[in-house]
Amino acid sequence: MSAPVVTAPPRRLTVEEFLTYGQDDDRRYELVRGIPVEMPPPSERHQLIITALLHLFNRAIAERGLLYEAVQLGLQTEVDTIRIPDVLVYQKLADASAGLDARSGIVWLAQDTAVVAVEVVSTNRRDDYVVKLEEYARRGLGEYVIVDVGKEQVVVHRRPVVEDGKYGEVRVYRRGEAFGLEGLGGATFEVEPLLGGGTASKLVRAEVERLWAEEAARLEAESRAEAERRAKLEAEARAEAERQAKLEAEARAEAERQAKLEAEARAEAERQAKLEAEARAEAERQAKEAEQQARLEAEARAEAERQARTQLEAELARLRAQ
Structure with missing residues (x-):
C-alpha cells in the first residue's frame, strides 16, 4: 500500500x-x-x-x-x-x-x-x-x-x-x-x-468464458458419450438380432433335420412293412404250393391205390376164373 x-x-x-x-x-x-x-x-x-x-x-x-x-x-x-x-x-x-x-x-x-x-x-x-x-x-x-x-x-x-x-x-x-x-x-x-x-470484471468475464467453455465441453462430452451409448446399444441390438437369427436358422435346420429323420424313419418303416408284406406273400405262396403239392401227392396216392385195387380185382377175377 x-x-x-x-x-x-x-x-x-x-x-x-x-x-x-x-x-x-x-x-x-x-x-x-x-x-x-x-x-x-x-x-x-x-x-x-x-x-x-x-x-x-x-x-x-x-x-x-x-x-x-x-x-x-x-x-x-x-x-x-x-x-x-x-x-x-x-x-x-x-x-x-x-x-x-x-x-x-x-x-x-x-x-x-x-x-x-x-x-x-x-x-x-x-x-x-x-x-x-x-x-x-x-x-x-x-x-x-x-x-x-x-x-x-x-x-x-x-x-x-x-x-x-x-x-x-x-x-x-x-x-x-x-x-x-x-x-x-x-x-x-x-x-x-x-x-x-x-480488472475483476475482466477476470469474471474470463471466468464466465471458461465456465461456458467447460459447459460446452461437458455437453459435447455428454453428447459423445450418449452417441457412443446409442451406438453401443444399436450394436448390441444388431448382435442380438444376429444371435436370434442364428438361433432361428439353427432351429430351422434342426427342424429340417428332424423332419428328414422322420421321413427317413417313415420310409424305413414303409420298406420294412413292404418286406414284411412280401415275406407274408411269399409264405402264403409257399404254403399254397405246399398245399397244392400235398393235394397232388394225395391224388397220386389215391390213383396208385386205385390202380393197385384194380390190379387186385383183376387178379382175383383171374383166379376165380381158373
Whole structure:
C-alpha cells in the first residue's frame, strides 16, 4: 500500500478506544503501537489488484467448499497494533455473533482464524517487507503474500517462526508463473493477470468464458458419450438380432433335420412293412404250393391205390376164373 500518514493523537490509544477513532470521517486508519496511522486511498491499479484478488480467492474458497472468507478486515497483530491487510482470508468463529456491535471488523489475537494476508506494495516497501512481515509471522499467520507491482513479482511467505518473527519458506513468482496457497486448499493463481492490471470484471468475464467453455465441453462430452451409448446399444441390438437369427436358422435346420429323420424313419418303416408284406406273400405262396403239392401227392396216392385195387380185382377175377 501507499506510505501511511502518522496522525499523532493527544495520547496513545488502546485497541478498544481505536475502534471508535475516526468514525466521523471517511478515512481509514491502522493502529501501530497505540498510534493511529491514516491509510491513504489506494491507486486505481492498487484497487484493481485488490478487487481481483478478492474475486479469485473467494472463487477458490467456493470451489473447494472451504469455511473461509476473503475480505478487507482489521487484523490485531500485537496488543496495541491493528493492521488492515489489502486482503485477509479468515474463518469466522461459530460464536462470533456475540458482541459484533462492539468488535466488528477485527480479527483478534485470541482468535486463531486468519490464514492468509496479502499486501500490495507500491511505495512503502519497508513496511510490507520488514515491519508487517515480522508482525504477521509473530501473529502465526500461515501465509503472507506480497504483490510487488514495482518489481513485478509475487512473494509468498510460509511456515511462520513465531519466536523469531520470520517465515521459514519464501518463494518468488514472476510473470508467466502461478503461485499456490496452502491456506486455500492448494489453489493456484497466475501472476500475469494481477501484475497486468486485469480488472475483476475482466477476470469474471474470463471466468464466465471458461465456465461456458467447460459447459460446452461437458455437453459435447455428454453428447459423445450418449452417441457412443446409442451406438453401443444399436450394436448390441444388431448382435442380438444376429444371435436370434442364428438361433432361428439353427432351429430351422434342426427342424429340417428332424423332419428328414422322420421321413427317413417313415420310409424305413414303409420298406420294412413292404418286406414284411412280401415275406407274408411269399409264405402264403409257399404254403399254397405246399398245399397244392400235398393235394397232388394225395391224388397220386389215391390213383396208385386205385390202380393197385384194380390190379387186385383183376387178379382175383383171374383166379376165380381158373
